Amino acid sequence: MFPELNNLLNTTPDQVEQGKLTLLCDAKTDGSFLVHHFLSFYLKANCKVCFVALIQSFSHYNIVGQKLGVSLTTARECGQLVFLEGLKSAVDVFFRPQEEPHPLQFLREANSGNLQPLYEFVQEALKPMDSGEAAWRCPVLLVDDLSVLLSLGVGAVAVLDFVHYCRATVCREWKGNVVALVHDSGDAEDEENDILLNGLGHQSHLILRAEGLATGFCKDVHGQLRILWRRSSQPTAQRDRSLTYQYKIQDKNVSFFAKGMSPAVL
Amino acid sequence: MAAAATCSTGTRSTGSMVVAASRNNVTSFQRRGPRTSGTDSGCSRLVSISGTRPSVRNGQLLVSTGLPALDQLLGGGLAVGTVLLIEEDKYNIYSPLLFKYFLAEGIVTGHTLLVASAKEDPADILQELPAPLLDDNCKKECDEDICNHKTESNVKMKIAWRYQLLPKIEARPVSSSRFGHYYDVSKRIPQELIEASKWHGFFLPEKISSTLNEDPCSLNHGYIKLLQFIQNIIYKEGFDGSNPQKKQKNILRIGIQNLGSPLWGDDICWTENCDSNCSLTKFLYMLRGLLRTSLSACIITVPTHLIQNKAIIARVTNLSDTVVGLESFIGSEKETNPLYKDYHGLIHIRQIPQLNNLICDVSDVKDLAFKLKRKLFTIEGTWVQALVRNY
Numbered sequence: 001m002f003p004e005l006n007n008l009l010n011t012t013p014d015q016v017e018q019g020k021l022t023l024l025c026d027a028k029t030d031g032s033f034l035v036h037h038f039l040s041f042y043l044k045a046n047c048k049v050c051f052v053a054l055i056q057s058f059s060h061y062n063i064v065g066q067k068l069g070v071s072l073t074t075a076r077e078c079g080q081l082v083f084l085e086g087l088k089s090a091v092d093v094f095f096r097p098q099e100e101p102h103p104l105q106f107l108r109e110a111n112s113g114n115l116q117p118l119y120e121f122v123q124e125a126l127k128p129m130d131s132g133e134a135a136w137r138c139p140v141l142l143v144d145d146l147s148v149l150l151s152l153g154v155g156a157v158a159v160l161d162f163v164h165y166c167r168a169t170v171c172r173e174w175k176g177n178v179v180a181l182v183h184d185s186g187d188a189e190d191e192e193n194d195i196l197l198n199g200l201g202h203q204s205h206l207i208l209r210a211e212g213l214a215t216g217f218c219k220d221v222h223g224q225l226r227i228l229w230r231r232s233s234q235p236t237a238q239r240d241r242s243l244t245y246q247y248k249i250q251d252k253n254v255s256f257f258a259k260g261m262s263p264a265v266l
Numbered sequence: 267m268a269a270a271a272t273c274s275t276g277t278r279s280t281g282s283m284v285v286a287a288s289r290n291n292v293t294s295f296q297r298r299g300p301r302t303s304g305t306d307s308g309c310s311r312l313v314s315i316s317g318t319r320p321s322v323r324n325g326q327l328l329v330s331t332g333l334p335a336l337d338q339l340l341g342g343g344l345a346v347g348t349v350l351l352i353e354e355d356k357y358n359i360y361s362p363l364l365f366k367y368f369l370a371e372g373i374v375t376g377h378t379l380l381v382a383s384a385k386e387d388p389a390d391i392l393q394e395l396p397a398p399l400l401d402d403n404c405k406k407e408c409d410e411d412i413c414n415h416k417t418e419s420n421v422k423m424k425i426a427w428r429y430q431l432l433p434k435i436e437a438r439p440v441s442s443s444r445f446g447h448y449y450d451v452s453k454r455i456p457q458e459l460i461e462a463s464k465w466h467g468f469f470l471p472e473k474i475s476s477t478l479n480e481d482p483c484s485l486n487h488g489y490i491k492l493l494q495f496i497q498n499i500i501y502k503e504g505f506d507g508s509n510p511q512k513k514q515k516n517i518l519r520i521g522i523q524n525l526g527s528p529l530w531g532d533d534i535c536w537t538e539n540c541d542s543n544c545s546l547t548k549f550l551y552m553l554r555g556l557l558r559t560s561l562s563a564c565i566i567t568v569p570t571h572l573i574q575n576k577a578i579i580a581r582v583t584n585l586s587d588t589v590v591g592l593e594s595f596i597g598s599e600k601e602t603n604p605l606y607k608d609y610h611g612l613i614h615i616r617q618i619p620q621l622n623n624l625i626c627d628v629s630d631v632k633d634l635a636f637k638l639k640r641k642l643f644t645i646e647g648t649w650v651q652a653l654v655r656n657y
Contacts, residue, residue, distance in 0.1 A: 033624050056621075057558045063324075063622040087555035094552055095497055107548070151547035151581045183584060190577035217632060249625045 001041035001068060002033075004256045008227060008245065009206075013045035018138050018175045021167055023204040025197060027184035028212035029223045033254055035144045036061070038179045040068040043075050047176075048136035050125040052118070052143045054086030067252045080136060082125040086148075106154055113154040115162035122166055128174060139176035141166055146200075147183040147193055156192040160199045167203065184209075205230055213246075220264035221246045225256065315515050315561075317375025318346065319445050324622045329377070329517055329563050332367030334446040335645040339615055339634070340588055341626070343445070344565075346517060347557050348587035348619055349550070353570040354524075355594040355611060360638065361567045364592070365521055367449060367643070368565045370395040372463075372519035374447050379465035380499055382492055382522045384529035388467030391523075392460050396449035399641060450641050468495050470530065488531045489549040496520060497556055506560040518562035525549075526568045526582075535572040543578060550585040587619035592636075605648060609635035613645055 006012055024034045039061065042049050053061060062072040075081035084103060093102045103121035106113030126139035149159050163180065170176040182200060185193045201207060207228040213221060229241040245256045257263070321328050321342050328343030331350065337343045344350050350368075354361040372379045373395065381388035473491050485493075500506050505518045526532050526546050534546060550566075557564055566586070570579050583589050594611035595601045606612075613634045620626040635648045 030620060030626075032620065036624065060622055064624060067624070087551075087558050090552060091497070091555040091559065094555075095494070107552075147581075147584065148551065151544060151585060152551055153544040153548060185577060185580045188576045188580035190580060193577070251623075251625060254624070 001037050001044060002254045002256075005037055005254065006041070008243065008256060011041075013041060016042070016045045016047065016137060016177075018177065019171045020177050020205040021163075021171060021200075021203055022177065022179040022206045022208065023200050024179065024181040024208050024210075025184050026181070026210040027186050029210055031181060031183075031208075031210035032056075032144070033249055034208055034210060035142070035179075035181055036064050036068060037254075039072075039142055040065055040070045042140045042142070042177070043070045043072075043080065046080075046137045047140045048080055048082075048126060048138075049075070049140045049142060050082045050084075050122055052084045052086065052122070052141070054148045055144055057087055058083055058085050084121065107152060109153075113152070113158055115149070115154060115158055119162055119165050123169060126170060126174065126176065139170055139174050141170050141176070141178045143178075143180040145181035145183060146196060147181075147185075150190075150192050150196065156195040156199075159196055163200060163203070210247075220248060221262045222249050223247060224259070315517060317371070317377055317445065318517060319343070321345070326621055327561075329519070330371050330375075330446040331364070331565070332369075332371035332447070332449070333364065333643055333645075334448070335643065336364075336590070336613075337446055339645065340618060344563050344588065345619065345621055346561055346563050348563065348621070349554060349557060350563070350565045351582070351586035351589045352565065352567045353589065353591035353614075353616070354567050355592040356571055356598075357594065357596060358524075358569070359596065360592050360594055360611060360636070362523070363451065363638070363643070364590075365523060365565060365567055366391070366395050368519065369521050370398060370449055370455060371447060372517075373455065373459055373465075374398045375444075376463070377517045377519045378503065378505075379463065380468070380496060380518060380520045381465060382468035382470075382495075382520070383524070384470035384488065384527070385524055387469050388465070392465060392467075393454065395455040395460075396451045397453035397455050398459075399448040399450055448641060451638070452640050466495075466499055468492055485548050486531050486545040489545060492522070493549065493552050493556070496553070500556060500560045500562065505562055515561060518560065520557075520562055520564040522564065522566045524569060525566050526570075526573065534575065534578055535569060536574070538574040543575065546578065547581045547585055550582060554585060554587075583617060586617070587621075589617040590614070591616050606635060609637045609646075609648070611636055612648075 001013070011017065022038070024031055024038075026032075026034075039049065039051060043065075051061075058072070065072045072081060072083070076083055086104065089102065089104050090107055092098070093104050093107055097108065101117045101120070103118045105117045106115060122141055126141065128139070129135065146159055146163070150156060163178070166178055170178055180200065182197050183193065184197055207226075207230065209226040209228070211224045211226065213224060224244060224246050227243045227245070244259060246259050246262060247254050247256045248262065255263075315327075318327050318329050319342070320326065323341065327346040328337075329346060330337050331340070331344050352361050352364055369379055369381065369392065371377075373392075379392075381391055383391060468491075470488050470491075473495070474488055500518065501508060503509075503518070505516075524530070526534055528535055532545055534543060553564065556562075568582065570582070570591075573579050573582075591614040592611060593614065595606055595609070596611075600606050600612075613636045615634070618626050633648045634645050636643060636645045
């Protein structure tokens with residue numbers, strides 16, 4: 001996790017907000033550093049994490065996680081982390097048909113696809129243990145990323161349904177959190193992606209949007225992060241709070257600074 | 267790196283519902299380092315795969331694309347387990363060249379090749395590969411090119427002298443060229459080199475049958491056949507570590523030509539609202555899954571300028587690791603632009619993967635142009651030449 005981002009979001013691993021849906025989106029840049037941040041943050045906060053990693057292999061997240069101070073292998077062995085490696089499972093389900101329902105069953109289906117097996121996988125992974133003792137703080141579902149489901153033939157409505165079910169179970173029933181990454185296609189006119197992004201944007205409590213700089217490529221400032229807090233818990237309508245920072249990604253950390261205040265410029 | 271027996275990431279049964287592969291899981295993204303225990307013997311075995319080298323940034327195993335200038339722009343080479351997507355230029359003149367450089371590099375370094383095409387027989391593609399310039403006569407022939415290049419660039423800049431200090435992209439051959447070779451496009455590769463190499467060909471009209479007896483899963487029939495073919499080769503020849511008795515590990519180089527074109531049976535190039543608009547993206551995802559769990563690298567050329575739906579281009583880009591776009595000047599107004607007088611086209615590095623890392627090594631120079639000479643495919647930043655000429 002990045003300490004500076006924790007300060008900006010006003011959270012620490014000791015006090016974790018519960019019952020929230022966080023939407024990560026990136027436009028014209030790569031927002032995967034946010035996924036690494038939340039993964040290491042929730043593992044350090046002693047939460048039980050179910051990570052649906054559809055786009056990269058386990059060792060990729062493991063190596064970056066080690067730089068950020070968490071070991072995914074250890075977490076997986078002791079049961080804190082349930083990792084669905086999308087790429088490996090997709091090869092299994094595609095070339096060797098399984099009898100029992102597989103979370104990525106929709107890959108073998110012809111049209112539109114149903115994410116119910118995936119939801120049942122998440123449910124099974126995160127359900128609170130009946131033994132009574134709370135080993136972990138709260139369940140967290142992390143998805144990287146949802147846009148790839150659209151590329152695999154699942155409709156935007158099916159993905160929204162999946163997120164809705166997960167939110168109802170994980171956030172509302174079990175007081176956990178859901179974090180998902182969606183790419184913003186920008187001017188590529190991807191209607192399905194826009195439906196997904198807008199739908200999730202309305203449901204989320206926190207939106208973190210990583211954008212490339214409008215002026216183009218810069219070596220010292222890699223992009224701009226917009227943080228938007230929505231649906232604050234107080235009933236008295238407070239306006240949604242929004243902050244913008246620019247960032248630079250380094251080997252083990254990401255540094256944030258106010259717009260125009262990059263250390264390279266000052 | 268990808269030591270077969272150690273560094274296994276097999277899942278334990280602590281409530282995990284992931285369907286575990288029954289054999290050892292070999293990924294090519296393990297980090298080589300003193301921290302990972304028990305991999306020292308594995309690492310020494312891995313370094314000995316010919317034609318590969320570890321990346322200086324993150325220890326990732328790299329192979330050469332066949333173009334040393336492109337290797338440098340991609341951060342040292344193409345990472346094993348990733349896909350290099352070439353967006354074809356308008357008349358498909360230079361992208362087959364990059365495709366052939368990649369395959370020729372595989373033959374010279376002794377890698378196994380898998381060539382897939384819907385247009386040409388893979389055997390014919392292999393016959394047309396450029397001849398490699400081997401170290402002894404390469405130096406003599408390339409030195410004269412370098413002399414010409416250096417005399418131009420040694421013209422001292424009097425006013426904008428700071429630009430002289432900025433780095434140029436190195437195009438000359440490195441003396442110890444076990445990684446990255448140079449090719450002479452005017453000559454064909456010697457027949458004995460092709461016969462000594464191991465290759466598999468997939469020619470779509472031969473493999474596809476008229477009756478569809480597979481269960482439909484919204485993937486194009488040709489793509490399904492190609493995926494099965496690739497998976498079969500990877501499994502049978504042990505590129506995924508399923509055959510640990512094999513003494514010498516090798517890399518599988520996969521080349522797929524004109525993917526997404528109508529010859530593959532895909533209709534994304536002629537209609538905007540196509541029925542199976544996720545066929546190509548699904549194929550790329552499954553291909554990525556196959557590559558990540560094996561010692562292979564893949565080059566794909568896609569005619570993106572023909573794809574009608576821009577959303578599909580964005581999705582295809584997101585599902586590929588490295589994306590390079592070629593834009594040739596033939597037939598465009600840039601042909602007469604004095605700035606581009608010496609060049610044949612522009613090369614756009616659209617995406618570089620960030621593997622095992624938070625940051626990626628992006629080159630500083632963004633306006634890159636390429637020039638094809640008989641023995642050298644050079645890539646240069648265009649503004650350098652413009653300044654040199656003006657002063």
